[in-house]
Amino acid sequence: MNRECKTEYVHYSIDDDILFAEFIPFIEHDINIAKKVVEDRLNFTGNENYRAVVDITNIKGSTREARIFMSRSDFGYKGLIAVAFISKRLFSVFLLNIFLKVYKPTVPSRFFHCRHEAIKWLKLMQIN
Numbered sequence: 001m002n003r004e005c006k007t008e009y010v011h012y013s014i015d016d017d018i019l020f021a022e023f024i025p026f027i028e029h030d031i032n033i034a035k036k037v038v039e040d041r042l043n044f045t046g047n048e049n050y051r052a053v054v055d056i057t058n059i060k061g062s063t064r065e066a067r068i069f070m071s072r073s074d075f076g077y078k079g080l081i082a083v084a085f086i087s088k089r090l091f092s093v094f095l096l097n098i099f100l101k102v103y104k105p106t107v108p109s110r111f112f113h114c115r116h117e118a119i120k121w122l123k124l125m126q127i128n
Contacts, residue, residue, distance in 0.1 A: 007040040009033055018122055019050035019080075022058075029062040034069045034076065042079055049081050051122040053115060056096060057087045071103030082108040082125035084118030 004013035013020045021041065026033070062070075070076030077083070083105070085096050096111050108125060112118040 003044075005040075005044045007037075007044075009037050010040065012041065012044045014045070014050070017050070018119060019045060019052040020055075021052060022055040025058040026060070029059050029066050031063060031065040031069055034066040038070075038076055038078065045079055047079060049079050051082045051084075051125050052080050053084050053086060053118045053122065055086050055115075056092045057089050059092060059095070062095065062099075067099055067103060071099065071105050073106045077105055077107045080107050082122055083110075084122050085109065085111045086113070086115055086118050087111075 002013065002015050004011070006012075009024060009026060011022045011024065019041075023029075087093050087096065093111060100109055100111070110118075110121060112121065
C-alpha cells in the first residue's frame, strides 16, 4: 500500500513497508523543528514501526539540542526499526557521520550514497 503526506518540513511516503522521508529546504534544524518532525511522522505512520530511508540533502544545519533529541530511541528514533540516511551533499554526509559517531543511535543506522542501496540494506532488517 502506497501512502504519502507532505508536512511543513518533510515529505513522507510509505512504499513496500518502508517509510521514506525527504526534508524540504530550511535553514536550521532546531529543537522545535525536530519535535514537529517526529510528531508529524508518528501521526502519519499511526505509531507503527517502520524501516526508513531519510534523505537529509536539504538539511543545512542542526542545533546540538535537536541532534540529541533526534538520536534518542524514545524521541527521534521512536517507531523506527532501522534508518538508512541518504544525501547528495557532501556537507550533509559530514554532519551525519559526526551525528552517528557522537550520538551512537541504538537503532541500526547507516549512510548510503544511493536510494537503491539503502533500500536493499533495510530489507535485510527484521520487522518486529
